[in-house]
Each structure stands twice: as C-alpha cells, then as structure tokens.
Amino acid sequence: MTKAHVPEPVESMGLVGGDVSLDFVNTASGRSKGSFQDKLRTYEDLVTWAERAGLAGTSWGSRLRRLAAADPRQAARVLEQARSLRELLFRVFSAHAPSREDLEGLGDTAARAASMRRLSRVDDGFAFAWPQSDQLEQVLWPVALAGAELLVSEERARVKECASDTCDWLFLDRSRNHSRRWCDMSDCGNRAKARRYQARHRHS
Ligand SMILES: [Zn+2]
Known part of the structure; x- marks a missing residue:
C-alpha cells in the first residue's frame, strides 16, 4: 500500500x-484518488493563502x-464560491475537453473580475489594479482572471497533473524538455x- 499524501495546512503548503x-x-x-482533503476550512484560510500567494500585502489581509x-454569513458564502x-x-x-458550463462559468467570473479593475498610475507608467473594496469576494478576482488567461495562453498545453498515485496537484511544466512529472520533486518525486x-x- 502506498503511503497517503500527508496534507499540509494552508500556512505551509507548497x-x-x-x-x-x-x-x-x-x-x-x-479528488479523483479517493481521499479528498480541503485546506480551505474558513474564509480566513482563503486570506492566508492569498497572502502567501502574493496577491496582496498583509494590511489588505488584515x-x-x-x-x-463583521459578516460571517457573507464570509461563509464567499468560501463556498471559492471552493466552486x-x-x-x-x-x-x-x-481534455472542458464542458461548456465550466467554460461559461470561468468566463463569467473572469469578466466580473476584469470589470472591477481600474487603471492607475505606477512609477513611470500605468497598470490595472483593483481599488480598495469591501467585497469579500475580491480575493477571488485575481485567481479567476489568472485562470482564464492561462487557459487562452500557449502555456495551457503544459499544465499537468502530478504523476503520484495519491496526489492530484496541478502544475505548469516549464522544464525545457517537458519532462516534469511531479508537483514537487522533494515530496511526491522522492x-x-x-x-x-x-x-x-x-526483486533482486
Ligand atoms: Zn504531487
């Protein structure tokens, strides 16, 4: 029997x-490998993940x-939205062929995320940025937009699922000869x- 993938909390996950x-x-x-583990137990977990992923600074997180x-019911709703x-x-x-519903769902979420952006001045130029907002779902906007952008990019062909029996993590294989098989060489690879x-x- 293979050893189960030890789940790391959101604070230290790779x-x-x-x-x-x-x-x-x-x-x-x-998911497909019979032992579903969810690291997002609360809305706060979602914020912790977003901070670690570099989506915004800690004052934004606080x-x-x-x-x-102040609004736990809305926080619970956004957590459900995040999981969906x-x-x-x-x-x-x-x-290989995502359903039309899923494509529409991602398209709608990404379009909403994009519609919330504003142009702003940065250093010598300009950038899209999300202005400060009270909406708890704002944490999902950069994720949805990044997902849609990855889907339409050439890099989509390099998205792979970990070859481990127990791990279904996805990753972008940027190795030169497209040979990466594991989410993490020091974990599943080892x-x-x-x-x-x-x-x-x-056998010997
Ligand atoms: Zn893995």
Whole structure:
C-alpha cells in the first residue's frame, strides 16, 4: 500500500503550481484518488493563502479578516464560491475537453473580475489594479482572471497533473524538455523514487 499524501495546512503548503490559478486548485487534493482533503476550512484560510500567494500585502489581509469577522454569513458564502471556483478550475485544467458550463462559468467570473479593475498610475507608467473594496469576494478576482488567461495562453498545453498515485496537484511544466512529472520533486518525486528503490530491492 502506498503511503497517503500527508496534507499540509494552508500556512505551509507548497506553492509549486507555477501559476496562481493552479496553486489555488492545489488548496485541495485527492479528488479523483479517493481521499479528498480541503485546506480551505474558513474564509480566513482563503486570506492566508492569498497572502502567501502574493496577491496582496498583509494590511489588505488584515482588512479582509476584519470585514469577514463583521459578516460571517457573507464570509461563509464567499468560501463556498471559492471552493466552486477551485473545483471548476480543476475540471477545466484536468479535462481534455472542458464542458461548456465550466467554460461559461470561468468566463463569467473572469469578466466580473476584469470589470472591477481600474487603471492607475505606477512609477513611470500605468497598470490595472483593483481599488480598495469591501467585497469579500475580491480575493477571488485575481485567481479567476489568472485562470482564464492561462487557459487562452500557449502555456495551457503544459499544465499537468502530478504523476503520484495519491496526489492530484496541478502544475505548469516549464522544464525545457517537458519532462516534469511531479508537483514537487522533494515530496511526491522522492516518494516515487523511494518506492522504485524498494521495488528493485524486493526483486533482486
Ligand atoms: Zn504531487
């Protein structure tokens, strides 16, 4: 029997997807492999993940936590929205032919995210940015937009699922010869290497 994937909490989970939308997908694991694990237990977990993923600074995070504490029902709704978006992204990137409903769902969410952006001045130029907002769902906007942008980019062909029996993390294979098989060489990759070693040992 293979050793189960030990789930890391959102505070220390690996961010190895190579794209923020895939790192978001990886806040859950074991979907098709029989042991579903969800690292997003609360809205606060979602904020912690977003801070670690570099979506915004800690003052933004503290503000969202305060807003969530003041409106726990809305926080719970956005957590459900986050989980739906995450599973949608998983289906879109792990399926060869995503369903029309999923494409429409991602398109709608990304369009809403894009519509909330404003042009602003940065240093010597200009950039799109989300102005400060009280909406708890704002944490999902950069994720949805990144997912849609990845889907229409040439890099979509390089999205892979970890080859481990127990892990279904997605990642962008940026290796030169497209040979990356594991979400993380030091984690799933090492376990596979150890199993191959044991198997050889048994047969010799
Ligand atoms: Zn893995």
